[in-house]
Amino acid sequence: MNILSSVPSEYLGLSSALAVLVLLTEFAMLRVQFSRSQVKLYAIQSAIVTVLAVFIAVERDIPGLFIVAIISLILKVIAIPKIVMRLLDQTKVELVSSHRISVPSMILLALLLGAVGMFVIDRLPFHSHSLPTSGLSVSMAVILVSFLLVIFRSDVVSQAVGFFSLENGVSMASLVVAAGLPLVVETAFFFDLLVAVVVFGVLMRVHHQRTSTLSTEGLNRLRG
Amino acid sequence: MSLILTSMCILPLLASVLILILPPVIGKSLSLISSAITLILTVTLVSHGGVVESLYGWLRVDSLSLVFILTVSLLYFLTVLFSIGYVRESRNRWTNTKYAKIFFSGINFFCWAMLMAPSVSSLALVWVAIEITTVISALLVALDDTDGASEAAWKYVLIASMGLGIALFATILLYYAGASVLGNTYDLYFPQLLTVAHKLSPVIVRLAFVLAVVGFGTKVGFVPVHTWLPDAHSEAPTPVSTLLSGALLAVSFYAIMRYFQVAIVATGPAFPRNVLLAFGLASLALAALYLASQRDLKRLLAYSSIEHMGILAIGMSFSAPIAVIGVLLHVLAHALAKGSAFFGAGTLVKKFGTKNINRIRAGVSRLPVSGPLFVLSILALSAFPPFGIFRSEFLIVLGGFKSNASFVTIVLVLLITVAFLGFSRHGNQVMFSPPLEGGDVTKGEVSYWMTTAMVLALLGLVVLGIHPPQQVSTLLTAAARELSVKR
Numbered sequence: 001m002n003i004l005s006s007v008p009s010e011y012l013g014l015s016s017a018l019a020v021l022v023l024l025t026e027f028a029m030l031r032v033q034f035s036r037s038q039v040k041l042y043a044i045q046s047a048i049v050t051v052l053a054v055f056i057a058v059e060r061d062i063p064g065l066f067i068v069a070i071i072s073l074i075l076k077v078i079a080i081p082k083i084v085m086r087l088l089d090q091t092k093v094e095l096v097s098s099h100r101i102s103v104p105s106m107i108l109l110a111l112l113l114g115a116v117g118m119f120v121i122d123r124l125p126f127h128s129h130s131l132p133t134s135g136l137s138v139s140m141a142v143i144l145v146s147f148l149l150v151i152f153r154s155d156v157v158s159q160a161v162g163f164f165s166l167e168n169g170v171s172m173a174s175l176v177v178a179a180g181l182p183l184v185v186e187t188a189f190f191f192d193l194l195v196a197v198v199v200f201g202v203l204m205r206v207h208h209q210r211t212s213t214l215s216t217e218g219l220n221r222l223r224g
Numbered sequence: 225m226s227l228i229l230t231s232m233c234i235l236p237l238l239a240s241v242l243i244l245i246l247p248p249v250i251g252k253s254l255s256l257i258s259s260a261i262t263l264i265l266t267v268t269l270v271s272h273g274g275v276v277e278s279l280y281g282w283l284r285v286d287s288l289s290l291v292f293i294l295t296v297s298l299l300y301f302l303t304v305l306f307s308i309g310y311v312r313e314s315r316n317r318w319t320n321t322k323y324a325k326i327f328f329s330g331i332n333f334f335c336w337a338m339l340m341a342p343s344v345s346s347l348a349l350v351w352v353a354i355e356i357t358t359v360i361s362a363l364l365v366a367l368d369d370t371d372g373a374s375e376a377a378w379k380y381v382l383i384a385s386m387g388l389g390i391a392l393f394a395t396i397l398l399y400y401a402g403a404s405v406l407g408n409t410y411d412l413y414f415p416q417l418l419t420v421a422h423k424l425s426p427v428i429v430r431l432a433f434v435l436a437v438v439g440f441g442t443k444v445g446f447v448p449v450h451t452w453l454p455d456a457h458s459e460a461p462t463p464v465s466t467l468l469s470g471a472l473l474a475v476s477f478y479a480i481m482r483y484f485q486v487a488i489v490a491t492g493p494a495f496p497r498n499v500l501l502a503f504g505l506a507s508l509a510l511a512a513l514y515l516a517s518q519r520d521l522k523r524l525l526a527y528s529s530i531e532h533m534g535i536l537a538i539g540m541s542f543s544a545p546i547a548v549i550g551v552l553l554h555v556l557a558h559a560l561a562k563g564s565a566f567f568g569a570g571t572l573v574k575k576f577g578t579k580n581i582n583r584i585r586a587g588v589s590r591l592p593v594s595g596p597l598f599v600l601s602i603l604a605l606s607a608f609p610p611f612g613i614f615r616s617e618f619l620i621v622l623g624g625f626k627s628n629a630s631f632v633t634i635v636l637v638l639l640i641t642v643a644f645l646g647f648s649r650h651g652n653q654v655m656f657s658p659p660l661e662g663g664d665v666t667k668g669e670v671s672y673w674m675t676t677a678m679v680l681a682l683l684g685l686v687v688l689g690i691h692p693p694q695q696v697s698t699l700l701t702a703a704a705r706e707l708s709v710k711r
Contacts, residue, residue, distance in 0.1 A: 125427055126400070143393065150386060159382055166389040173393060177400035180408025185348040189392070192355045196385060199359040203381055206366055206374045219375045222455040224517070 011059050015131050018052045019138040022172055023114065026145045026165055030106055035157040035214065039084045042161050042168075046076035049168050049175075056130045056179055064183045065175075071190050072171070080164060080197050084157065087201055091208050098155040098215060110148050114141035130179035139176065142169030155214045156207055160200045167193060225269065226278035232265040232293075233283055233343050236300070236336035243329040248321040251328035252308050258332060259301040262339070266290075266297040271695045273702065277345070281413065284345035287702035288485075291552045292342040292478040294699075295559045296471045298684065300335040302560075302677045306567050307331060307463040309671030310574075323367075327461070330364045334467060341475045347412040350479050351388070351395050354443065357472055358384045365460040365468075376452075376459035383452040387442025391479070394435035398486070401428040414482055421489035429490040436483040437499055443476035445530045446503040446537065447510045457526035458579065462570030465522060469529040469566060470559035477536060477555065484540065485707060497541040501632065504537030505639075512639045516646030520579045521569050524650055525562065528605055531643045532558045538636055539620040540707075547623020548704040550616045556696075557612030557688050561604040564681035567674055568598030572654065574670045581650055586659040590667050595655060597678045602651040604685050606644040612688030 025045040029038050050072045057065035099106065117140035126133045146169060149162035174181055204214070211218055239258035243251045269276060270290055277284045285293060311324045337360060341353035358381065366377035395412065401424045402410060402417050410416055421429075442449040457465045480500075487496040511531035518524040532554070539551035571594045576584045588595035604611035607618075617640065624633030669675055687693070692700075 124431065125425060127404075143389070146389075147386065150382065156378065163382065163385050163389065166386060167392075170389060170392050170396065174396045174399075178396050178403065180403065181348075181396075181399060182409065182411040185346065185411055188349060188352045192352045195356060196359050196381075199362055199381060203362060203366060203374070203378050206369075207378055210371055210374045216378070219378065221372060222375055222379075222459070224454075224514075224519075224523075 012132055015055060016134060018048055019135040021048050023138050023142050026142050027110060030110055030149055031103055035088055038158060038161050039081050042164055043077050043081040045165060045168050049171050050077060052175055056175055060130050062179055067183060068186050075190055075194060083197055083201050087204055093214050098153050098158060100152045100154055106152055110145045113144045117141040117144045126177060128176050131176045135176040136173055139169050139173035154216045156204045156216060157214055225272055225276045228265050228268055229276050229278045229283055232262055233340060235262055236332045240329045240332035248325045251324050255304045255328045255332055259304040263297045263301045266294050270294055270699055281345055283343050285343055287699050288706045289342035290699055291703050292474055293339060295474050295556050296338045299470045299559050299563050302563050302681055303463045303466050306674050306677035309673030310463055334360050338471050338475045342478050345413050347414055347482060348395055351392055354476060354479055355388050361468060364464045365456045368461055373459045376455035380452040380456040384443055387439050387449055390435050391439025394432045394439055397428055397432040401425050417486055421486045424490040426491045429487055430495055433483050433487040433496055434499060437480055440476045440479040441503060444473050445533050447506040450530050454523045454526040458520050458522040462566055466563050466566040470562045473529060473533055474555045500537040501541035504534045508534030508639045512643035515643050519581055521581055522579055525565055525569055542623045542627040542629055544623040544626035545704050545708055547620050548707050549700050550619025550623055552700045552703050554616035557616050557685060560681045560684045561613055564678045565601035565605055567678045568594055568601050571670050571674050575665055581654055584654045585657050588655040590665055593669055594675045594678055599655050600682055606647055610689040611685040615689050
């Protein structure tokens with residue numbers, strides 16, 4: 001409760017609202033049909049995380065976070081969505097539906113999983129100097145829901161976006177509990193994400209060349 | 225010594241880049257030179273012993289990391305040797321030169337990333353290096369450009385990256401635990417973290433440790449997060465399968481060992497040991513059962529890797545130091561044994577043109593040298609004396625009894641026996657049953673480069689089994705001491 005006494009309540013309220021928005025975009029990604037909308041949602045989600053970083057940088061006076069925000073803007077808001085969009089342009093495939101289970105059941109599952117994540121983290125002794133610790137619970141929910149996206153959507157774009165948004169969840173968690181993470185380390189993480197995106201792109205293209213679809217339904221040869 | 229460490233961390237990367245830009249003919253010789261020098265540099269570091277730092281402390285090796293660096297460099301050298309024969313025999317959609325260029329560049333880069341993971345001093349950079357191994361090896365898995373390869377590569381990159389996402393969360397939680405003692409400006413430098421480990425919040429470290437075991441365990445191949453492993457191992461080009469199985473799994477295990485080191489001090493030794501025991505038993509049990517029902521030669525070896533990773537985890541759950549020495553020796557011996565077995569399997573697959581166990585017969589007479597060597601590799605993997613795995617598993621079992629964990633130890637021995645039954649049945653069928661009607665092939669070796677790699681790996685195993693060099697024994701003992709509880 002020492003946070004409440006030392007921090008202006010606008011900051012508390014706004015930052016929590018931003019954190020919840022990140023979770024909501026994750027839910028929206030589960031729901032939407034088209035790959036393009038999903039990539040756009042990912043860009044929006046990344047933008048919210050970036051704004052959150054700037055917000056903390058200003059309020060808590062952590063200049064390193066400005067640089068993190070800039071890299072995050074260039075990489076996650078602009079570059080990654082662009083790379084995936086270009087792939088979608090080239091493949092000219094619009095997926096009608098890749099939901100393995102119905103949307104309502106998926107949302108219910110996501111609610112359940114998100115709640116589990118929140119309650120588990122709430123019980124742990126975290127203290128944050130940058131954000132209310134409820135932000136960490138929300139990040140945990142984002143991470144868990146991103147797994148649903150990967151598991152219950154059967155197309156390569158959803159699955160890749162699922163991984164990228166998992167990274168957004170972890171980024172948000174790091175804003176809560178590790179806002180002072182040294183810049184070298186943060187930069188290494190971003191570099192790594194960039195390499196991963198390029199490789200995901202290459203493999204998505206390989207997949208499309210071999211199967212002429214973005215669906216993963218046919219990936220069932222290897223088992224046992 | 226720090227210069228040696230720096231050069232070891234630059235050389236394979238340099239080779240990888242040079243191969244890409246220089247004419248294709250240079251690929252094989254440059255890889256061979258780079259891997260041989262890397263091995264010599266590693267041996268120098270091992271015989272020097274102790275802690276070596278370089279690049280302002282960003283690179284740091286101690287005995288524990290050296291065990292894994294030695295494992296990677298040995299396999300790097302042997303795999304390059306094998307690859308020279310392998311690529312020559314490759315039939316591929318691409319022209320052979322282009323394939324060879326990308327292949328050798330990729331192998332060097334992959335080995336570089338695997339050498340970096342145990343050489344960096346920050347846990348955050350360990351994560352970064354391991355994620356790089358994932359993406360580069362996923363590309364290598366897809367290299368053969370078949371339906372199976374592209375399916376395996378996608379599953380691999382997705383599952384492993386999701387797992388590493390969890391490991392990243394673990395990294396951040398551990399940073400948080402450390403920052404509350406060390407202040408915000410430390411960079412997850414683990415010697416620093418270790419000195420304050422007893423002051424860290426046990427609850428947070430516990431959470432971080434479990435997440436790290438699940439996350440990095442995805443890459444180690446712990447059941448139930450192992451599902452990418454048999455696919456990737458069976459569909460990748462054989463040299464890549466070898467590196468995945470012998471070196472990559474070990475390097476991911478190294479990351480878990482670092483978390484283990486912090487956790488045994490912060491939470492007390494019981495908790496991390498029990499977590500590893502649970503994953504180890506699950507992996508060993510499932511792999512032992514799956515081994516019996518395999519139809520694909522390379523999948524068979526993949527499940528054997530899961531089995532051995534299970535043995536490593538169970539070994540770490542024993543408190544007796546001798547078990548830990550056994551585990552570290554097992555890392556080294558498994559790499560050599562799996563290397564030689566995959567080389568043999570790769571030779572068989574080339575010879576018979578299929579991975580299907582039911583269509584490969586009479587291997588021992590059709591491949592006069594590598595056939596018998598493959599039989600020896602299977603025996604080595606099944607812990608027969610005089611090979612290194614016999615010694616390491618013996619130490620682990622001995623450690624189990626010394627730690628008063630007789631029940632677990634007996635289960636361990638039983639499951640290893642079950643695995644051996646399945647493994648030997650298939651090995652027997654492939655090597656000794658009479659040739660199939662119409663499926664017979666001519667007698668003769670595929671390539672003597674490939675055979676040489678097998679001979680060297682088996683020789684190494686015999687040395688480890690009969691009398692490990694003094695420097696290796698010292699290294700393993702020192703590394704085991706680093707993994708014990710210090711306060």
